[in-house]
Amino acid sequence: xxxxxxxxIEDDELNPCREPRFTIKRSDNPNMVVATADFxxxxxxxYSWFVNDSLVQNMELSDNRxxxxxxxxxxxxxxxxxxxxxxxxxxxxxxxxVDITIExxxxxxxxxxxxxxxxxPDLFKFVADFxxxxSLVYGWYVxxxxxxxxxxxxxxxxxLIWDFEPGVYEVCIIVRADVCQNNLExxxxxxxxxxxxxxxxxxxxxxxxxxxxxxxxxxxKEELRYKWFINDDLVDTENIDSTxxxxxxxxxxSPGEYNVCIVAVTDRCEExxxxxxxxxxxxxxxxxxxxxxxxxxxxxxxxxADFxxxxSLEWYGWFINDELIENEGxxxxxxxxxxxxxxxxxxxxxxxxxxxxxxxxxxxxxxTIEVQFNNPCKTLSxxxxxxxxxxxxxxxxDFDGRDDVTYIxxxxxxxxxxxxxxxxxxxNDDHEFYWQFQPGEEYLVCLRQDGADCANYKVxxxxxxx
Numbered sequence: 001x002x003x004x005x006x007x008x009i010e011d012d013e014l015n016p017c018r019e020p021r022f023t024i025k026r027s028d029n030p031n032m033v034v035a036t037a038d039f040x041x042x043x044x045x046x047y048s049w050f051v052n053d054s055l056v057q058n059m060e061l062s063d064n065r066x067x068x069x070x071x072x073x074x075x076x077x078x079x080x081x082x083x084x085x086x087x088x089x090x091x092x093x094x095x096x097x098v099d100i101t102i103e104x105x106x107x108x109x110x111x112x113x114x115x116x117x118x119x120x121p122d123l124f125k126f127v128a129d130f131x132x133x134x135s136l137v138y139g140w141y142v143x144x145x146x147x148x149x150x151x152x153x154x155x156x157x158x159x160l161i162w163d164f165e166p167g168v169y170e171v172c173i174i175v176r177a178d179v180c181q182n183n184l185e186x187x188x189x190x191x192x193x194x195x196x197x198x199x200x201x202x203x204x205x206x207x208x209x210x211x212x213x214x215x216x217x218x219x220x221k222e223e224l225r226y227k228w229f230i231n232d233d234l235v236d237t238e239n240i241d242s243t244x245x246x247x248x249x250x251x252x253x254s255p256g257e258y259n260v261c262i263v264a265v266t267d268r269c270e271e272x273x274x275x276x277x278x279x280x281x282x283x284x285x286x287x288x289x290x291x292x293x294x295x296x297x298x299x300x301x302x303x304x305a306d307f308x309x310x311x312s313l314e315w316y317g318w319f320i321n322d323e324l325i326e327n328e329g330x331x332x333x334x335x336x337x338x339x340x341x342x343x344x345x346x347x348x349x350x351x352x353x354x355x356x357x358x359x360x361x362x363x364x365x366x367x368t369i370e371v372q373f374n375n376p377c378k379t380l381s382x383x384x385x386x387x388x389x390x391x392x393x394x395x396x397x398d399f400d401g402r403d404d405v406t407y408i409x410x411x412x413x414x415x416x417x418x419x420x421x422x423x424x425x426x427x428n429d430d431h432e433f434y435w436q437f438q439p440g441e442e443y444l445v446c447l448r449q450d451g452a453d454c455a456n457y458k459v460x461x462x463x464x465x466x
Contacts, residue, residue, distance in 0.1 A: 017090035018045055020083045022069075024098055029072070031108070033100060037067040037083055050082040073102045111138065111175050111186040120268065122192055126160040128173055133158060138175040163389060166194040197269035198224060200262050202276070208361075210255070210280040216247040216262060218274075225466055226264035226272075234462070240442065253280035254364045266466045267439065270386050285358025287313060289365035293350070296339075298373045303338040303350060307365075310336060316354035329354075342371045377454035378405055382447050384461055391465040392436040395445060397423070402431055406450040409433040413441050422450070437465045 021039040026032075037047065037059075049057045049069045057069060073079060082097040113128040126140070128150070140148040140160040150156045162171075172187035198220045205213045214228070216238070228236040228249045238245045249260075261275040282288060290307040303318065305328065315329040318338040328334030342348065351366040370379075383396045397407065406425045411418040423429045437443055441464075448458030 017087065017092065017094055018042075018085055020047065020085050020094055020096040022083050022096060022098070024081070024100060027070075031074075031102060032070065032072045033081075035069040035071070035081055035083075035098075037069070042067060045085050045087055047083055047085045050080075050084060052080055053082075076102050078102075108177055109136065109175055109184055111173050111184050113171075113173055113186065113188070115171075115188060115190065121195055122164050122166070122268065124162055124164065124190065124192075126162070126171055128158040128160075136175050136177060138173050141172040141174060143170055144172075164190075164192040165389075166192050168192075195268035197266070197272060198264070200226070200264060200272050200274035202262055202274065204260070204276055204278070209283060210361075211252045212250070212260075212278065214249040214251070214260060214276075221247055224264050224266070225464060226262050229259075229261045229263060231259055240464070253278065254366070255280050255282045255286075264466075265386075265464055267391060282363060283359055283361060285356070286363035287354065287356070287359070289316070289352045289354065289363060291352055291365065291367075293367065293369065299343070299371070300339070300341045301369065301371075303340070305336045305352060313354060313356070316352055319351040319353055320348055322349075322351075345371050345373055347371075377449050377451075377457040378402070380407070380447050380449060380457060380459045382459065382461075384445070384463070390436065391439055392434065393445075393463060395433045395435070395447075397431040397433075397447060408448055408450055410446045410448070411435055412444040412446070418443070437463060439465045441465070 018041045019039055020037070022035050022037040025034045025036070027034055035049070044061075046058070046060050048055055048059065049071075051071060056071070059065060059067065069081075071081070078099060078101045080097055080099050082095050085094040087094065109132045110130055111128070111133075112130045113126050116125040116127060118125060128138070135152075137152060138150050139146050140150070142162060147162070148160055150158060160171075168189060168191050170187055170189050172185055175184040177184065198218055200216075201218045202214050202216045205215075207213070216226070221238070223239065225237075225239045227234055227238070227240075230251065235251070236249050237243045238247055251260075256279075258278045258280065259275055260278055261273055264272045266272070287309050288307055289305075291303050291305045294302045294304070296302060305316070311330070313329050314331050315327065316334075317324050317328065318326045318340075320340065325340065326338050328336060338350075347368060347370055349366055349368050351364050353362055353364045355362040378399050378401050380397075381399045383398050385394050385396070386392075387394060395409065404425055406422065408420055408422050410420045419435070421433055423431065423433075435443075435445065443463040444460050445463055446458050446460040448454070
């Protein structure tokens with residue numbers, strides 16, 4: 001530090017001019033100095049501070065005046081600090097000056113952050129930590145776009161958590177500080193890979209004929225929640241709470257065509273599916289059963305058996321929902337038809353079944369009917385569409401006459417109602433229902449028609465978010 005002193009004061013007690021003086025002290029900040037004025041008669045005069053001949057502060061007469069000057073230098077260099085007195089009693093400019101050199105061997109601040117991966121390949125944590133961070137306001141940027149500002153206060157966490165689509169990104173923090181000439185910036189580039197979704201698969205072993213053992217054989221099957229379906233009907237679940245898991249499905253098929261699938265849903269991969277088409281042939285020696293139906297009334301139906309060899313068949317039976325209703329055949333003096341009156345509305349599976357010495361495992365022919373008693377209730381259905389990147393679905397009512405009836409959406413977890421929404425008949429609603437789910441829970445989303453007559457008519461879908 002060098003000092004330059006300029007004064008025109010003579011050593012005379014009668015001279016009214018004051019002799020200005022100040023001392024300089026460095027602060028903890030290498031870019032800041034503290035100048036303290038201290039000379040005889042300081043309380044009786046006004047004075048000014050100059051830096052490089054530029055006025056930066058006037059110190060007028062005041063009872064509570066602090067004779068101290070704090071100056072923060074914007075950049076390295078040599079500066080001249082002067083204290084100047086203009087006195088009416090002394091017809092001249094009185095000043096005292098000191099030259100000071102600011103040497104900066106590093107930037108104002110050195111912003112920096114670390115990248116921490118999470119258990120998801122598309123979710124990252126960025127943690128900022130550098131000298132002076134607690135006194136600065138700064139922003140987080142992703143590809144040049146401001147996404148979060150870290151304001152001063154107790155709630156700041158110096159943390160950015162960001163969910164990325166696959167691609168390459170530049171993440172930056174930018175600091176704007178008055179003491180620095182330019183904005184300070186620190187950036188890192190990251191590459192986000194597309195999620196590696198499991199490739200579902202299973203094998204099928206037939207033994208004996210039309211009896212299959214399906215075994216899942218894909219990587220990650222021990223952790224992934226998935227379900228078995230046959231022709232879109234749920235038949236088994238794996239890795240789901242309160243259910244046994246063996247990664248197998250054992251199934252005996254009646255003659256016909258079947259689509260066997262395993263289906264899984266994850267946050268990253270949405271719906272995953274693997275299917276196998278199975279044709280179950282009629283066993284050798286089994287008759288090709290068949291019947292026709294006739295609706296007599298809303299409650300009364302007749303079913304007429306008509307197939308080759310019917311008159312020589314010793315026994316066959318009519319079944320409704322797996323319950324034997326009537327025996328037929330030569331040993332029973334059968335009439336080859338079933339006249340049945342249904343006492344309740346609903347969906348029924350009507351089947352013919354027989355066993356013969358040439359067909360020891362039996363063969364079956366079935367059809368499904370919907371029984372309604374002059375019912376004003378609609379046949380309900382809806383679609384479910386997964387929202388991208390968030391654990392949410394949009395459900396859309398999809399059935400004839402949906403504008404003409406009032407219906408209700410409901411969401412359940414373990415039979416406990418989580419929420420509902422009513423769509424009134426004749427409204428301008430778009431027939432959509434949105435719900436955000438909690439991962440790890442198994443939900444049941446239901447649609448039912450309003451009204452006492454239709455209270456039991458509803459359709460539901462299971463939703464699970466891993």
